[in-house]
Amino acid sequence: MGKNIIITGTSRGIGYELVQIFAKAGHQVLALSRNEKPIQSLKLANVTSFSFDLNDAQAYKKVEDFIDSDWEHVDVLINNAGALVNKPFSEISMEDFENVYKTNVFGVAELTRIVLPFMKKESHVVTISSMGGVQGSMKFPGLAAYSSSKAAVITLTELLAEEYKAFGISFNVLALGAVQTEMLEEAFPGYIASTTAIEMAQYIFDFSLNGHKYYNGKLLQVSNSTP
Template identity: 65%
Template sequence: MKNVIITGTSRGIGYELALLFANAGHNVLAISRKIPKEFIENQNIVCLGLDLADVTVTDKVKDFIDSTWQHVDIVIHNAGALLLKPFEEITADEFEYIYKVNVFGVAALNRVVLPFMNKGSHVVTISSMGGVQGTMKFSGLAAYSSSKGAVITLSELLAEEYKERGIAFNVLALGAVNTEMLQEAFPGYEAPLSAKQMADYIYNFALTGNTYFNGRVVQVSSTTP
């Protein structure tokens, strides 16, 4: 049984991941702005209704771990904010918000959770093919894709910094998955993979991927729009 923190669990991949871990008997801390009613009824899921752009999030997570689990085995940074807008029209506040959720929130949660992680723990950050250097890029996603590139570099650096403690950091750079976020970016596009299919892959990778990888960016993409 693992203690697993998952962000962005109100819909899509994060929602499916939380149910997969909980139904397999693991303890899940589900962090998202909205709380699905199915989670409230699941004895293995504890919900925190929080926005990762809020600086008080980390205090509440720390208090929970201190008072209950005492240690964390897996963190999956799945939450993401997306903005589809021409670069010249993006305001400073909009650009900052994307980074608060996609980058600063990841860093802040890592900072709080790491003292509770032991050898063999695994931190998985969900990025995007759009954040990988040299891949196809799309107009209107300057804030989103650049933020996803930033968390890739952050994870690579933390993998080096924490390797002596045996804590692994890996990134899954996802291609097209049929989620609400994909429809926001590419309305009408039908991806070949469902949120449940991708959640199955991430579930297994989170449990075993650190046996084989540390500091790796794994491209999980059958297609990009």
Template identity: 65%
Template sequence: MKNIIITGTSRGIGFALAQHFAKNGHNVLAISRNTATIDNLNLSNITALSVDLSESSDLKKVSDFVNSKWDHVDIVVNNAGMLINKPFSELTEKDFIDVYKVNVFGVAAITKLLIPFMQSGGHVVTMSSMGGIQGSMKFPGLAAYSSAKGAVITLSEVLAEEYKESGIAFNVLAIGAVQTEMLEEAFPGYQAPLSAPQMADYVYNFALTGNQFYNGKVLQVSNSTP
């Protein structure tokens, strides 16, 4: 049984992943702004915590929970994301800031908060996108989102080097098209080859075992374009 923290659990991959961990006997702290979907599961070993990652003051709820309920954290899955689909000419500074607050600054803040609770063998998995991979196909309207997803790739690579003596691994999964609400926002009407539960199953196994094989790596998890 491991202690797992997952962000962005109200829908999509995060919602499916939280259930997967909980139903396999792990303790899960499910973080999202809206906790209703997790609360409705009524699973005894999953706790939903309402946290806005773009608000630094909200993060104290996470450290307070870990301090009072757990003595350590084994796995962190940075899954929360925000997407704005607009032509570059229409993107405002606020649009960029809003996307980066969740997709980059929020990832950095919660990772920094939780590292002191992690031990050798711990694993931080950050969910990125094929849109953040240098040289991959890019799509109009996703300048803020894709550039933010590229930023967290570099962040994870740096953290792997900075904390390599700690035994904590930092890896990134750059995923392709998965049938989620966010995909619909990016590519309206597109039918992805993978469902959220299918991708959650992959992430589940990688989070538990991937740190035995990888550190500071970016794995491209995609079988389609987009």
């Protein structure tokens, strides 16, 4: 039985691969990204894609209206979209910090808040974090805004799991290590990761459909390398 899946950050990298894996497995997918063209060009019958900016307060109504009129319920939400600034701390402006947090924290919180009324028992919210956001993990210069924002959604996930425990909805967060994506190149120019975007997408696909049976309010470190 196909499920209704929402994925953010679908124009490239892991999100782009996730949409295709879910669609080929027979699920209905709402693919959200500022640039909707890469997914639309795939012409997948069970995928809906429209331009969506996590920083645009008006955009959430469009998502809410779509779920209400076309789906009525959501089984899985994957908060995958992310923004990254790689600058020495002395050069990072308040605006840089705000832009990263608007996407990586405030956007995750707001989209989750909008989608939750459409979720029922055994639904799963999976948020993609980073090893850089894990307390005690190795940290790297230039990623103050990015890594601290990724730490924030780990705590947010723990809080939501507690707050919605009575509803039977699960919340988990995956802290990813190095995956060969455009964002990795932005963070660590020239670094070659041993894990491809499609390999990580396959793991997230499996976890989002089954992980809620075993985990709730948990941080899983999905990393085989440093960074």
